Amino acid sequence: xxxxxxxxxxxxxxxxxxxxxxxxxxxxxxxxxxxSYKECLYYEILNTGHFVExxxxxxLIYKTINLDIGYRIDLLVEKKLIIEIKSxxxxxxxxxxxxxxxxxxSGNRIGLLINFNVKLLKEGIRRLVL
Numbered sequence: 001x002x003x004x005x006x007x008x009x010x011x012x013x014x015x016x017x018x019x020x021x022x023x024x025x026x027x028x029x030x031x032x033x034x035x036s037y038k039e040c041l042y043y044e045i046l047n048t049g050h051f052v053e054x055x056x057x058x059x060l061i062y063k064t065i066n067l068d069i070g071y072r073i074d075l076l077v078e079k080k081l082i083i084e085i086k087s088x089x090x091x092x093x094x095x096x097x098x099x100x101x102x103x104x105x106s107g108n109r110i111g112l113l114i115n116f117n118v119k120l121l122k123e124g125i126r127r128l129v130l
Contacts, residue, residue, distance in 0.1 A: 006129055010110050013050075013081050014127055020044040021083075021114050025121040034087045037116040038074055041085065045077060052077050058105055073102055082111035086124075091115045096126060103130045 024040045038054065045052040058071040075083040084099045091113060099111040108130075115124035 006110055010080060013078060014110055014112060016048070017045070017077060017081060017083060017112060018125060018127075020048070021112075021116075021125070022121050025116055028116075030087075030117045030119065032087060032116070034074075034085050034116075037087060037114075038085045041083070042075060045075065050077055051079065053079075058102060060105060071102070071105070073106065076106075076108075080108060080110070082106065082108055084111065084113050086113065086115040087117040088115055089117065091124065091126060096128065099126075099128050100130065103128065 021041055024037060024044060028036065028040065042052060042054050053076045054074070056073040056076040057068065058073050060067045060069055060071065073082050074085045077083065082099060082102050084095070084102065086095060088095075095113055095115075099113045103109065103111050110130075111128045113126040113128060114121070118124035
């Protein structure tokens with residue numbers, strides 16, 4: 001994927017969210033369910049004063065038809081940054097494709113794919129930009 005630039009504001013926001021995810025990972029470690037990490041990260045984001053939505057519905061619009069078929073963004077921060085949380089042995093291409101699709105469908109430009117089931121969280125983070 002070619003490198004794309006984004007605003008300093010979005011860069012700062014994504015860096016801040018990565019820091020919060022590291023804070024959660026340091027406290028909990030690997031091995032829990034995705035839902036545990038999602039709730040804890042949601043709590044940390046709320047405590048920073050950022051607007052965050054959990055399990056944000058994401059409709060699929062095909063031509064003129066609005067299909068509410070159950071897509072959900074794990075966390076949407078400031079209506080700008082998608083965070084998709086995983087707790088899996090490893091991230092693979094389908095996880096990346098999921099976040100890129102969510103970015104396209106939502107009109108957002110930046111997303112974080114975070115796998116908490118790793119020894120060092122920096123090994124489980126992918127920052128994706130459209």
